Amino acid sequence: MSYRLEMNAMTAKDSLSSISRERFSPGEPLTLVGVCLDEDTWLLLKAFAERAPLALRENFDKYQVAENDSVAEWIGKPAPNICLIDFDKDRRSATIVAEKIHASAPETAIFAVSTHSQPELIIQSMRSGCSEYLVKPIDREQILNAVARVAGRRKEKKETYKAQVIAFVGAKGGCGVTTLVTQLGALLAKSYSRKTLIIDLHPDMGDAALYLRLTKYNYHSFELLENTDRLDAEFLQSFILQHSSGLDVIPAPEAVEPAHTIPSSAIGHTFDFLSSRYEFVLVDLPPVLTAESLEVIRYCDQLYVITIAEVAAVRNVVRQLDYFHRKEISEDRIRVVLNLRNGLS
Numbered sequence: 001m002s003y004r005l006e007m008n009a010m011t012a013k014d015s016l017s018s019i020s021r022e023r024f025s026p027g028e029p030l031t032l033v034g035v036c037l038d039e040d041t042w043l044l045l046k047a048f049a050e051r052a053p054l055a056l057r058e059n060f061d062k063y064q065v066a067e068n069d070s071v072a073e074w075i076g077k078p079a080p081n082i083c084l085i086d087f088d089k090d091r092r093s094a095t096i097v098a099e100k101i102h103a104s105a106p107e108t109a110i111f112a113v114s115t116h117s118q119p120e121l122i123i124q125s126m127r128s129g130c131s132e133y134l135v136k137p138i139d140r141e142q143i144l145n146a147v148a149r150v151a152g153r154r155k156e157k158k159e160t161y162k163a164q165v166i167a168f169v170g171a172k173g174g175c176g177v178t179t180l181v182t183q184l185g186a187l188l189a190k191s192y193s194r195k196t197l198i199i200d201l202h203p204d205m206g207d208a209a210l211y212l213r214l215t216k217y218n219y220h221s222f223e224l225l226e227n228t229d230r231l232d233a234e235f236l237q238s239f240i241l242q243h244s245s246g247l248d249v250i251p252a253p254e255a256v257e258p259a260h261t262i263p264s265s266a267i268g269h270t271f272d273f274l275s276s277r278y279e280f281v282l283v284d285l286p287p288v289l290t291a292e293s294l295e296v297i298r299y300c301d302q303l304y305v306i307t308i309a310e311v312a313a314v315r316n317v318v319r320q321l322d323y324f325h326r327k328e329i330s331e332d333r334i335r336v337v338l339n340l341r342n343g344l345s
Contacts, residue, residue, distance in 0.1 A: 063093035102129025206252025
């Protein structure tokens with residue numbers, strides 16, 4: 001329940017005396033910056049920081065919107081864990097700032113702060129990269145819970161797993177990549193009890209989930225990549241389809257969708273998180289190489305190029321290998337697999 005903050009520094013401190021450090025993981029405090037926050041909100045944060053492991057850096061009094069300005073230098077290095085942006089003074093500038101911070105520092109959780117609570121405004125802020133929307137006057141439980149979620153996500157990054165990330169791409173459509181990936185994933189999960197994930201990165205109409213008879217789902221892989229600031233165990237679970245073998249799957253979009261533009265930093269952040277939770281991450285890539293595919297290939301430990309015994313497919317392998325060489329992808333990580341099928345084996 002919200003209330004209007006009308007107190008001096010001392011009473012604000014007293015009202016937060018019940019905040020428990022047990023809500024946060026031990027270790028280094030979370031860092032926070034503000035953008036154009038009003039005095040009452042900044043006062044509340046100062047009082048909050050005295051009772052919780054939170055280090056306030058600065059409350060910027062102007063929106064940073066110039067094209068040539070470096071967001072990383074502006075908000076500070078290393079990037080803060082949390083950035084609160086006031087959307088009331090200039091909603092357009094606030095939106096631009098949120099988008100720029102989200103693109104350049106995807107690990108920073110962005111909180112929108114506003115007196116307005118219309119659904120369309122909340123959705124607009126979420127699309128700009130905000131993971132929380134705090135309505136003024138901010139309730140202390142609001143900020144406590146929001147900050148605790150960020151602390152929880154940071155704690156989850158300390159998992160002991162470090163997955164092998166293996167990408168698979170076909171020389172052309174019909175080379176059997178998805179069949180190979182799904183069968184290998186099920187084998188690793190069931191026969192070898194290895195914690196394994198398949199992520200289908202076809203931009204539309206991928207078939208990995210279908211091949212495993214997992215046909216009911218609400219979210220897809222590109223929506224995960226577009227929401228790295230919200231990435232924690234609970235959020236990831238909403239994308240996971242579980243196969244009877246024990247294999248986890250993140251499906252591709254089910255239908256044709258507008259092109260997705262994913263920052264390279266978001267891909268690295270997502271795969272860092274997935275790698276911390278699995279032993280194997282198998283990536284089903286489309287045969288037409290995209291900017292997102294190239295970033296995944298740069299990240300992965302191994303790349304398997306799957307071909308069949310057809311002239312067009314073999315010719316495409318040569319083209320792909322030349323492309324990888326020009327993009328400085330190490331040859332040591334690339335393997336070419338000839339898929340002998342239709343009785344040829």
